[in-house]
Amino acid sequence: MATSRFTPAERGRQMASPRPKTRDSKDTLCRNILIYGKCRYENQGCAFNHDQNKADSFENSMKKSLNVDSPAFTPAQLQSGTKKFTFSSQTVNATPFTPKGGAQDGDVSGGGVFNPAAIREFTPQVPQNYDLHATGTTNGVTPEASGSVHDPFFAMSSMAQTLPAAQYNPYAEDQNHLAAAGGSYYTSQTGYTAPMQPLQYHLYAPTGPYKQDLTPYQRQPHDFFLREDIREELHKKADATRQVLPNSQLPTVSNHYHSLVPLDTPRSGANFFGNYVSWVYKATSKKNGHTYCLRRLQGLRLNNVESVRGIQSWKRISNGNVVSVIECFTSRDFSDNSLVFIHNYHPLSKTLAEHHFNTAQGSRYTRQFSVPESILWSYICQICNALKAIHAEKLAARCIDASKVILTDKNRVRLGGCAILDVLDYESTQPLVDMQQEDFIQLGRLILSIGTNTPALGSPQTVIPQSALEQFGRTYSVELRERVIWLLSRPSPQETAQKNILELACGLSSHFVDCFDTSLHAQDEVNSNLMRELENGRIARLVMKLGTINERPEFDNDPSWSENGERYQLKLFRDYVFHQVDSSGHPVLDLGHMISSLNKLDAGIDERIHLASRDNQTVFVVSYKELKKMVANCFNELAKPHGKQASRGF
Template sequence: MADVATKIKGSLQGNGTAGVPSTSAFDPFVTAPNPLSAANAVGPVQANPFSHDTAAALNGAAFFANQSGFQQPLPAQVDYFHSLVPLDLNHQKNATIFGFPSWVYKAQSSKDGNFYALRRLEGFRLTNEKAIRSVQAWKRVCNGSVVTVHDAFTSRSFQDSSLIFVTDYHPLSKTLAEQHLGAGNRFQGRHNTHIPEQVLWGYMTQIANALKAIHASQLAARIIDPSKILLTGRNRIRLNACAIMDVVQFDTQRSLAELQRQDLVNFGQLIVTLGANQPNVMHNPTKAMEHFTRAYTAQLKNSVFWLLNGLQKDQERNIDIFITGISSTLMSTFDSALHLDDQLTSDLSRELENGRLVRLMTKLNFINERPEYEHDRQWSENGERYFLKIFRDYVFHQVDAQGDPVVDLGHVLMCLNKLDAGTDEKITLISRDEQSCFVVSYKELKKALESSFQALLKPSASRRLH
């Protein structure tokens, strides 16, 4: 997939390469306190146009992050990257944007094992070492609306002189051109749908956020093109390929102020192009603005018109002034982001509960009906382990009055949650032969489970000492 960049891999930070450091060794069998409170930590979440199916998105992303892709003759190793997979949908050479044919690959790093996107500029010859050093400034740009740049180097692994940029990899992402302008579609332009104004404002807010971070770092994006902006979630976008022009056109010096003003113009042209649903609409700007006036409110039209006049010297124009001018819509977008945060927290709470139950069932299965332990074939049938065995029957093997199995997921979840919490509620456990009956609390069962599991964890040497 063209311009697919960055990954999601086990971290709540964008690039997945710098997660929160752990303060202690990870123990998969350790759970946090108050297990019954987590599920109710977040109340119902309001409907949010920016929300999406979190579980489906993450499962799909994890799947595609580990796909081997199509088999093509690619180098086995490019510097410290291996297992290259082409991501371009269009196999035709296109040098329109960068001045060199460009290709995108997914690759795995030999340094940290994470996946990255490699953008290759074919046939580029580095004539000035200072050019590639300009990427160092981009590596310090850390913003949620910019695809993070990690490295840049030249390589001959493709049997030519290539320039390689290493960026974050976002599985399942697509470009705004693919999403809205039919790029890569043989019926280009035929099925493009009108973009709601709320969505356009969301895009503008995110791009403004990106430009503010870039301009504050004394840089310019230089490329704000639908084919180079990634859609990584529902209405969630990131500027991509920004650092490339600083290297490719290093010797063509333009003032930073001029480049930043050009960013504003490119920003306005992007919004007009998306609003018109036509990739070449800026060839006729008058017609484009007429369409924009008919389709969208005066506030959006005036904001775009201000951007398009970014090179005019009639007044001071910069991204900070623009952000001040659209402050009212920023609050609406910020509110949507808060609702999405609530939804993600709620989803995470449910997954936390799932993790608790998996650990609990894992412990039970380590103990129940264990064939032998310390040369004792009856270990799992004696003492407190026997309670756990018939508790397993109470949870999973109940039958109704007709002798049919009771398949009640609610009953299973309720019992396991009470066991994990160790409540004082008592239940009646009956043996399989119905000759024995025990009244025990979940608190006693939890204590039995933990002591039995800890017994299994004892080193063999310490057991022999006893």
């Protein structure tokens, strides 16, 4: 057993490790001299040296004893142990080590000697301008080395040959195929791997036009979602499209159109088409599930079956101001002989008679204000556009009436009921030119009746009094009055030239420009609303995935499946996004935080977040990239027993 170096008495007196006795304490400079400049115990028994000059001379003597001229170190033989270690004669007679660092300043013999003084301090060069076409060095790369006179990061000359052919999917988990296809380009040019830039997780980019009259609490939802008035209108149209009648007694027409809903009621001749009673329904097709407008002419028997084939020419017309014709057939499903026409359905549309005239019987209210002139010019331009497409197919509209022209959107009109009179008057011998001339007269009557608030002027049987034109001229400009008179005039027998649609279009050229500008503004507004709703589908799919994972009662005979492993971290993430509270314990309903967090999760960025349990006993620090993989793994685990069809649509 090893013995102690100190006696028990010495161990009791020992307060610290003994210092090696390399020098006497009288030669050691007192620390009080170094710190305070004097020692208060100098004359009271302090054992250290208080003369600083004497201490410096001792230090110099010690330095002289340790120089490069000292004899070589020769270790003695180790005394402990049974095995004796010996050194070879070559090792013992080796030349003493002489460090080259001891050379004088400026003596740098030998090219490999490290000389700190010879190294020039790095000074970054501040660029004077940002000209992309400058011929100087950019980022340490000369234009000659990059093969272009422009910045090498903006040189696109050879990019087309090296970029990967596969399309980049920013939301795909595996991008190895893209990196392999374009690895040579990314490695040689920029040193990065695909993708070239990080994915922008916040993809909600509100674009103009902007609405300024919003209160602060409305601005955030407005930037992300549709305006409430537009949302309400679209919901009403969707509700009208899916509307059904409970316990309806209406039949299924031709075993094809079902769920009929009447769209009009009997109103003083408005439900008459020609000499036949007309009924309009909304119907759903069994073939494709789409909704159509079904117009039924009651009690009509066709004498010539070939007349139904006359709608083939109308099917070729595709115009934004004409309600498209789908098909025509006869039916006895209404317990009589009926002729049925199928048109495209525009929900919540109403006729110009319903919009501009109060058609309710016994009503005491009438229109007090005249229709703005810009709206009348818009009606003329839109119907002119419809007539141009119809006349180009060697057809005539013959249905320009306030009860047949429908308003489908703000100031957006369409000709409804087309092709019906062509089937009814299939054997008529009236020339096509005369029927096209009647289209101009009907258009003039329509504008005059709306401008003077006189529904009867739209009927062909009514004679237009001179007082109506005078009243119209007092309200509107001379140009509009002259255009209406031109539409109402009939060519005299001496005149051989007939009115044509191109002549009307040329006279409306300036107003066509106004309508075109209005349509561009409407398109900008639609695109702005679409940009707000663009990424909502991504968030909806992600929320549905989280909903199938979080708080699941049981899976694969494991009641605590949703509380273990990755599912528990996703539960904490759910609380982090939706269940935050303030210092008072009140819910924090920060819509921006929710959208931003879900976008980051869907993009899988590297940002880390702090997830804590509700009792603050469990804490995780994870990144959105890791959470995205957790969502994919857990959802695939749920979908695996049911096959690939279970995850269809995600």
